[in-house]
Amino acid sequence: MGPETLESLQKSAIDEVLEAYPEKAKKKRAKHLGVDSPEGVKGACDKTKSNKQTVPGVMSQRGCAYAGSKGVVWGPIKDMIHISHGPIGCGQYSRGGRRNYYIGTTGVDTFVTMNFSTDFTEKDIVFGGDKKLKKALEEIDDLFPLNNGISVQSECPIGLIGDDIQAVSKTHKKESGKPTVAVSCEGFRGVSQSLGHHIANDMIRDEIMPDTSHKKDFESTEYDVAIIGDYNIGGDAWSSRILLEEMGLRVIAQWSGDATYKEMAIAPKAKLNLLHCYRSMNYISRHMEQEFGIPWMEYNFFGPSKTTESLRKIASFFDEKIQKKTEEVIAKYTKMTDEVIAKYKPRLEGKKVMLYVGGLRPRHVIGAYEDLGMEIIGTGYEFAHGDDYKRTKEDLERSTLIYDDVSEYELEKFVEKLRPDLVAAGVKEKYVFQKMGLPFRQMHSWDYSGPYHGYDAFAIFAKDMDLAMNSPVWDHNTAPWDEK
Amino acid sequence: MQNVENIVNGQKLFQKPEYQEVLENKKEFEGHAGATNPEKVKEIADWTKSWEYREKNLAREAITINPSKACQPLGAVMAALGFENTMPYVHGSHGCVAYFRSYFTRHFKEPTPCVSDSMSESAAVFGGLANMKDGLRNANALYKPDMIAVSTTCMAEVIGDDLKAFTASAKEEAEGEMDDTLIPSAHTPSFVGSHITGYDNMIRAILEQTNPTKAEKVVDEERINIIPGFEPYLGSLKEIKNISKMFGDKVVMIGDHQEQWDTGAGEYKLYAGGTSLEDTKTAINAKATISLQKYSTVTTSKLIKNKWKQEYKTANPIGLSGTDEFVMMLSELTGKEVPEELKAQIARLVDAMQDSYPYMHGKSFAVWGDPDFLLGLVSFLVEMGSVPAHIVCNNAPRKGWKEDMEAVLEKSPSKDECQIWPSKDLWHLRSLLFTEPVDFMIGNVYGKELYRDTGIPLIRIGFPIFDRHHLHRYSMSGYEGALNLLTWITNGVLDQLDEETKGIAETDYFFDSVR
Numbered sequence: 001m002g003p004e005t006l007e008s009l010q011k012s013a014i015d016e017v018l019e020a021y022p023e024k025a026k027k028k029r030a031k032h033l034g035v036d037s038p039e040g041v042k043g044a045c046d047k048t049k050s051n052k053q054t055v056p057g058v059m060s061q062r063g064c065a066y067a068g069s070k071g072v073v074w075g076p077i078k079d080m081i082h083i084s085h086g087p088i089g090c091g092q093y094s095r096g097g098r099r100n101y102y103i104g105t106t107g108v109d110t111f112v113t114m115n116f117s118t119d120f121t122e123k124d125i126v127f128g129g130d131k132k133l134k135k136a137l138e139e140i141d142d143l144f145p146l147n148n149g150i151s152v153q154s155e156c157p158i159g160l161i162g163d164d165i166q167a168v169s170k171t172h173k174k175e176s177g178k179p180t181v182a183v184s185c186e187g188f189r190g191v192s193q194s195l196g197h198h199i200a201n202d203m204i205r206d207e208i209m210p211d212t213s214h215k216k217d218f219e220s221t222e223y224d225v226a227i228i229g230d231y232n233i234g235g236d237a238w239s240s241r242i243l244l245e246e247m248g249l250r251v252i253a254q255w256s257g258d259a260t261y262k263e264m265a266i267a268p269k270a271k272l273n274l275l276h277c278y279r280s281m282n283y284i285s286r287h288m289e290q291e292f293g294i295p296w297m298e299y300n301f302f303g304p305s306k307t308t309e310s311l312r313k314i315a316s317f318f319d320e321k322i323q324k325k326t327e328e329v330i331a332k333y334t335k336m337t338d339e340v341i342a343k344y345k346p347r348l349e350g351k352k353v354m355l356y357v358g359g360l361r362p363r364h365v366i367g368a369y370e371d372l373g374m375e376i377i378g379t380g381y382e383f384a385h386g387d388d389y390k391r392t393k394e395d396l397e398r399s400t401l402i403y404d405d406v407s408e409y410e411l412e413k414f415v416e417k418l419r420p421d422l423v424a425a426g427v428k429e430k431y432v433f434q435k436m437g438l439p440f441r442q443m444h445s446w447d448y449s450g451p452y453h454g455y456d457a458f459a460i461f462a463k464d465m466d467l468a469m470n471s472p473v474w475d476h477n478t479a480p481w482d483e484k
Numbered sequence: 485m486q487n488v489e490n491i492v493n494g495q496k497l498f499q500k501p502e503y504q505e506v507l508e509n510k511k512e513f514e515g516h517a518g519a520t521n522p523e524k525v526k527e528i529a530d531w532t533k534s535w536e537y538r539e540k541n542l543a544r545e546a547i548t549i550n551p552s553k554a555c556q557p558l559g560a561v562m563a564a565l566g567f568e569n570t571m572p573y574v575h576g577s578h579g580c581v582a583y584f585r586s587y588f589t590r591h592f593k594e595p596t597p598c599v600s601d602s603m604s605e606s607a608a609v610f611g612g613l614a615n616m617k618d619g620l621r622n623a624n625a626l627y628k629p630d631m632i633a634v635s636t637t638c639m640a641e642v643i644g645d646d647l648k649a650f651t652a653s654a655k656e657e658a659e660g661e662m663d664d665t666l667i668p669s670a671h672t673p674s675f676v677g678s679h680i681t682g683y684d685n686m687i688r689a690i691l692e693q694t695n696p697t698k699a700e701k702v703v704d705e706e707r708i709n710i711i712p713g714f715e716p717y718l719g720s721l722k723e724i725k726n727i728s729k730m731f732g733d734k735v736v737m738i739g740d741h742q743e744q745w746d747t748g749a750g751e752y753k754l755y756a757g758g759t760s761l762e763d764t765k766t767a768i769n770a771k772a773t774i775s776l777q778k779y780s781t782v783t784t785s786k787l788i789k790n791k792w793k794q795e796y797k798t799a800n801p802i803g804l805s806g807t808d809e810f811v812m813m814l815s816e817l818t819g820k821e822v823p824e825e826l827k828a829q830i831a832r833l834v835d836a837m838q839d840s841y842p843y844m845h846g847k848s849f850a851v852w853g854d855p856d857f858l859l860g861l862v863s864f865l866v867e868m869g870s871v872p873a874h875i876v877c878n879n880a881p882r883k884g885w886k887e888d889m890e891a892v893l894e895k896s897p898s899k900d901e902c903q904i905w906p907s908k909d910l911w912h913l914r915s916l917l918f919t920e921p922v923d924f925m926i927g928n929v930y931g932k933e934l935y936r937d938t939g940i941p942l943i944r945i946g947f948p949i950f951d952r953h954h955l956h957r958y959s960m961s962g963y964e965g966a967l968n969l970l971t972w973i974t975n976g977v978l979d980q981l982d983e984e985t986k987g988i989a990e991t992d993y994f995f996d997s998v999r
Contacts, residue, residue, distance in 0.1 A: 022661075025622045054578055056601035056619030058626060064579020079516035087638050087674035088548065089555030093583030097590070097950075101494070103507060106933060107914075108529045109517040113933065114911075119548035120675040125642060135546035143541060146517045146528055156577065156639040157675065160608060187579045188604050188639050214515070235494040242506045252513050262515025332485070339488040408597075409626045412752070428585045432595045435752040449493045459486040460493045477750050 006377060007399040010035045013417040014401070017410045025055045032404035037396060044402035045393040051385045053191050058407035061356070061428055062382050064187030066090055068196020070153035072280055073204075074183065076100035076231050076256045077264060078110040079148040081140055084117045085133060085165065086155025090187070091117040099445050101235045102258040109146040116140065125157055130168050137172040137180065148261040149179030151203075159186040179261060181207045192383035192405070193358070194279065201283035204264065209291065214265040223249045223318065226270035228285055228296070229277030229360075232257020234450020239457045240276075240301050243333075247315060248325045255281065268292040272317050274299055276453070277360045279388055300360075301453040303368030303461070304337035333455035341371060344462040347470055349373030354415060356406055356425040357443045358382040363392040365424070365443065368452070368461055370397050377418055380406050408432065422469060437477045439468040538915035542908075549911035552852050552930055552946075553879040555674035556682030558584050559714050559780075560635035561598050563686035566712075566739030568758040571629035572598040573619065575612055575645065575669075576637025591716060591948040592745040592956055597754055599623045603639060612640055616650040621658050624665055627754060630761055631694075634669035635686055641673035666761065668693035678879035680780040680854055683714040687739055688784040694761070695768040698792055706734040707770040708817050711784065713777025713856060716947035718742045719959035719968075724776065724801065727962055730823045731814045736763045738773070746957070768792050772817050774799055776810070776961070777856035778888075779881050801961045802860025803969070804833060804867050810962075829963035836967055837868060840974040843999075845869035847977060848901070848922040850913060852876040852931070853946040855885045860960075861926065861945070863892045864969055871898040873922045876913050880906035910934060924976060941983075943976035945969070 014033045018026050032052070034044025054060045063071070066084075071094045074082050084091030095115040104110025118136050120129060137150055150172075152165050169182035183203045185196045225244060230237040237257045244251050252270055253263035267273070268288055273296035275285050285296040295317070299310035308330050315326035351374045355362050362379045369376055376396075380403035381388055389402070401414060412432060415423060423433040424443045433440045441447050441464060449464050451457040485502070486492070497503060511519035518525050531537055557574050561584050564572035574581050581600040588596040601619030603612045623632060634651060647669040655662050670689035672682040710728060712721055721742035728735035736759070743757020767773070772795035773788050775781040781798075788796045797817075799810035808830070815822050848871040851861055855877050862872045875889060886906055893899040905912065910930055917925075917938045925931050928946035935942040944952050945960065959965035978999055985994040 020626055022621055022625050024618065025625075053604060054602040055622060056615045057573070057599050057622030057624075059581075059597065059599050060578045060602065061582060062578050063582045064577050067579055067582070083547070087555050088551060088553060088678070089558065089580070089583065089638075089674050092551070092554045093558075093587050097586065104516055104518050105525050105529060107911075107937065108532065109525050115548075115550050117548045117551065118546065119551065120638075122673070122676050125638075125675050132546045139544050139547045143532075143537070143544070146524065148515055156637065157642045160639065160642040187577045188608050191602075191604060193579070235498055238498060238503060238506060239494075241510070242503060245506060245509065251510075254510070258510075260513075260515040260519070263513055266513065336485055336488060340486075340491075343488060407626070426586075427589050428582070428596070430595075431589065431593060432752050435595070435747065435749055437750060451494050451497075456486045456497060459488065459491045460497070463491045464493075 007035055007037065009418060010378070010399060010401040013414050016417065017413045020409065028055055029410075033410070034402050035399060036393065036402055037399040045389045045396070048389050048402055048404050050381065050389060050404045051191060051194060051383070054405055055407070058409065060405060060407055061426060062191075062405060063193040065185045065189040065193065065196030065199060066153060066155055066187045067094060068193030068280070069183050069185035069200035070094060071098060072193065072231065073197055073200035073256060074151050074153060076102070076112060077259050077261060078102040078104050078112050079146075079260045080151055080179070081111050081116055081144060081147045082151045082153055083136060083140075084115065084155060085129070085152050086118065086157050087120045088117050090155045091115040097445070098231065099233045099448075099450070100257050101232050101238075107144075111144070111147065120157065125161055128161060128163050129158070130163050130165070133163075133165060133168050134172065137168070137176070141176050141178070147178070149181070151181040151183055154182075154184050154186045156187045159184060159189070179207065179211065194383040194385070197280040198283055201281060201287075204284050205287045208261070208264045209268060209287070211265050214262045215269060218266050218269050220269050221250055222271065223322065224252045224270045225249050225272045225274055226253040226255065226267040227251055228255045228267070228273050228275045229281035230254065230257055230453065231277070234446045234452065236451040236453035236457070239451040239454040243307070243311065243329060243454050244274075244314070246325070246329045247311065248322045249318070268294065270294055272297065272314070274314060276301065278391070279359045279384060300364045300367065302365045303371040304334060304455060304458055305371050306364070306367040307455055307458070308334065337455055337458055340459045340462050344466050345373045347466050350375065351421040351469060352377045352418070353422045353424060354378035354418065354420040355443065356380050356382075356403070356411055356429065361443055363388070363395040366395040366397065368458060369465075371458070372462055372465060374422070374465070376400060377420060378403065378414060380404055422465070437474060439471070439474060441465065441468050532914075533918035535919050538919045541912060541915045548909050550930060550933070551878040551909040552876070552928060553678040554587070555638075555679060556672035556677060556685065557635045557637055557674065558587065559679035559681065559683030560633070560670060560672045560686035561588070561596070562714055562741055563683045563690070563739055564633035564635070565597070565744045566741040566758055567631055567633070567690065567764055568760050569630040569755045570758060571623055571627050571632050573623055573632045573634045574598065574600045574637060575616060575634055575647065576600060576603050576640045578602045580637045587948060588745070590950040593953065594745040594747070595752070596745070597627070599627070608639065608643060611643060612645045613650050613653065617654040617657055620651065620654045620667065621661060624658070624662050629665065629755070631666040631668070633686060633690060634667060635672040635682065636670075638674040641671060641675075647671065666694055680714045680777070680879060683780050684783050687711060687781065688787050690764065691738070691767050691784065692787050692791070694765045698768070701768045701792070703771060704734065704769045705771050706732060706818070708735045708814070709738045709767050709770045709773040710735060711738050711773060711775045711781055712740070713775065713780035714854065715777070717956055717958065717960050718746050719957050720961035720965055723959035723962040723965050727811065727826065728814070730825060731818045731820050735814065735818070736770075738764065738767055768794065770794060772797060774810070774813060776801060779855040779885060782881070800856055800860045800863070801965070802857070803864030803966050804830075804837070804963070806860050806863055807962050807966060826963065833963040833966050833970075836970055840970055841868060843974050843977045846871065847924060848873040850874040850876070850917060850922045850925045850940070852878070852910065852913065852927045855880050857946065859888055859892060861969070862889065864966060866892060866896040868970070871896070872902050873920070874903055874905060874913060874916050876905045876908050876910070878907060878909050914938070924980070926973070941976060941980045943973055945972060
């Protein structure tokens with residue numbers, strides 16, 4: 001299929017999809033769909049509307065502000081207890097599904113996979129939940145003396161019934177002497193999980209950044225960096241950290257996968273902030289730049305090409321010693337990743353892939369697929385802003401269908417029309433496409449595998465994609481009596 | 485570094501010495517006690533196993549920790565998916581729907597259709613009418629349902645949206661597009677009850693709003709309705725339908741979500757199976773309705789008994805005597821003899837129970853889950869001579885459930901060793917397990933961490949189960965389902981026996997090949 005045919009196919013897919021909508025919804029959705037390519041001028045990456053209200057009544061894959069704050073940013077901080085404040089559901093549905101790996105004794109000194117909820121009843125809605133919250137904070141300190149702080153993650157009703165969780169948390173902080181952070185991340189705020197990330201960042205800024213207790217005796221070195229926006233899914237941050245340490249850098253904080261409160265507090269001591277998930281933590285990176293003068297840079301550790309490029313960019317902030325070591329690290333691992341490519345590329349080359357994920361992945365993982373010779377023909381974000389789409393442009397390799405906040409209906413139709421060989425998205429989509437006979441990989445949870453960040457992780461990525469593409473199970477879709 | 489001939493994922497990668505060093509180095513910057521004071525971790529960990537801790541823990545009033553329950557709209561979504569060509573529609577934020585869909589999908593390994601009308605701040609201020617109007621129309625156009633079953637999130641409930649008025653006005657303004665679409669609606673506030681309450685509210689709403697009034701009913705003496713309840717075991721639904729069929733074609737399941745989460749490869753269907761709308765709309769005409777989950781149909785029972793003046797019965801066909809009761813109820817209501825096939829089934833089950841009893845007899849269990857599931861499971865454990873020592877039900881209804889459970893335990897000679905724990909969560913259970921240990925646990929995936937902490941083996945039966953595959957395809961209802969329970973539990977006991985006896989030259993004299 002030549003580039004022209006691909007592009008026209010993509011454009012006609014958009015037209016077809018829009019036909020199904022009533023007029024008002026059609027007009028809205030049209031602005032979120034488009035096509036772009038590396039040579040495109042003012043294409044979809046520049047023009048796609050994003051971070052807008054989801055069209056009501058469609059099966060959107062988006063989450064909410066609570067998911068962005070509790071589920072993404074705060075939840076992985078392992079030695080704090082995060083209360084899902086409100087009715088029982090939110091804490092239950094978000095329990096243990098994101099694979100934010102951590103080391104610790106769960107229930108004793110770390111708490112990530114647990115569900116702490118104030119489990120609201122009608123009485124709490126009618127009379128307010130502040131007293132219950134106060135009591136809950138005290139009970140937590142009583143039963144979990146090794147917690148290094150508590151965050152209160154608001155669910156929808158909190159902001160609607162006029163509770164003052166800020167005041168309750170402030171009082172508790174004074175009494176307990178431990179950080180107690182109230183986060184107003186009610187699910188109805190904003191249009192997706194994105195505002196939840198922002199609100200969560202703001203609370204880190206207001207509540208953790210001013211805390212000097214861990215900073216004051218901290219002995220800095222010239223080579224201190226912080227990993228920002230890596231949630232250690234399947235151990236991603238660990239397989240990133242090893243490379244930075246081998247380069248001669250010292251990773252003093254890991255935000256927020258496998259993070260402790262202390263690492264959150266000492267991050268402003270870093271000489272450089274390394275930002276992986278731009279969408280969820282650019283706010284706090286900008287703040288640390290303004291407030292503490294710490295530069296930040298975005299990097300991409302998916303696939304050897306991007307990893308190598310990123311390592312060199314990181315090294316350029318440091319002296320020649322680091323740069324020399326970086327080249328040694330690159331050389332050492334490239335030998336292995338070349339072998340990985342030699343092994344798997346012949347099995348994967350030319351296979352077409354459609355992505356639909358969140359955060360940084362709709363652009364960041366393109367390079368990893370392309371390193372294996374796989375071709376991305378469609379990508380989109382659940383909760384991106386315009387700057388994400390602009391950043392996507394440089395990662396495109398060919399004509400690519402771009403879809404923002406795509407509904408299940410649209411994605412299904414796009415896939416039917418473009419017939420990719422692999423779809424990579426989330427668990428809600430997984431079985432739809434598998435039923436259509438298409439190999440699928442979850443790219444939120446790494447489909448219970450991973451890590452996918454760094455060189456060692458690329459080997460896993462390649463093996464997993466081969467597993468998905470070349471498993472014999474896809475050959476069984478036609479029964480023998482139906483074979484022609 | 486990876487060896488290309490043997491690429492390993494994180495499980496083994498992080499065991500390599502270079503990664504162990506990374507994790508060790510990280511401790512320098514970490515603040516949790518595991519890095520700063522490992523002795524303290526041990527001390528506190530031991531303390532959490534004590535009676536002193538248990539008392540503090542059981543005295544908790546405000547914080548719920550690791551409960552085994554979810555919120556109302558989740559149940560409403562399952563209820564809606566039990567009907568033909570029906571799209572569950574949640575009036576509220578789409579974040580909730582993303583959660584419901586992934587929760588069910590992780591359990592069933594199947595897609596879960598459901599939409600929301602994406603209410604946000606403006607809806608919080610002005611109400612959700614505009615969202616409802618657009619939402620219903622878009623859902624109707626895209627997904628072409630015959631019925632849209634509307635439930636609510638806590639946000640919509642707190643701001644007090646008027647569902648009936650909203651859906652009516654949405655229909656009116658849709659230029660005729662939705663004239664043929666049924667749109668029943670139910671209030672399902674998350675801060676009342678649990679997922680089973682939401683199931684109940686939605687089943688009632690669908691029945692009440694699609695059926696004529698009592699004055700117009702035409703009783704069909706052969707028709708019997710069966711409401712399965714919040715049933716995560718699709719095999720159970722199949723089994724109940726098999727048994728029903730033996731008593732006639734007019735024994736109809738109301739709310740049959742089996743096929744929806746049980747479709748085959750090759751083609752994706754948005755809707756599959758479900759109770760036909762014809763059967764739904766005529767439910768009032770039945771001679772009687774049997775609910776298989778008394779506590780998941782509390783408000784529905786009021787509709788049937790008080791408004792429809794129809795005979796309403798409950799049965800709990802989990803285990804031997806529960807199935808007996810159900811079968812006899814069907815026989816009595818239909819006037820048909822118990823068929824030979826069921827007689828053969830019960831004989832086979834009893835035979836199997838008599839084959840396996842030595843392994844279950846006297847073994848103590850901690851069990852948790854939904855109220856009706858527990859009544860059935862405990863009944864089966866008692867039938868096998870097991871001791872259900874801790875029965876934990878976070879969403880236990882205040883009225884009646886504990887008494888029902890006591891009545892089940894009454895049949896056990898070990899009843900004094902059994903404790904019922906309504907409203908308690910799994911962090912409570914952790915204390916109970918350390919202070920008054922049991923031999924085995926039976927429950928959902930949330931028992932996994934209890935297994936890690938206490939070492940007590942977990943036999944996975946319940947909802948949700950995210951970390952084992954295909955269990956939901958089997959039945960735990962009917963005689964055939966009881967056989968599955970027997971198989972799972974007995975073999976769980978035997979697996980543990982092997983585990984305990986596998987020590988070479990130490991304990992393996994008891995590592996028998998025949999058991």
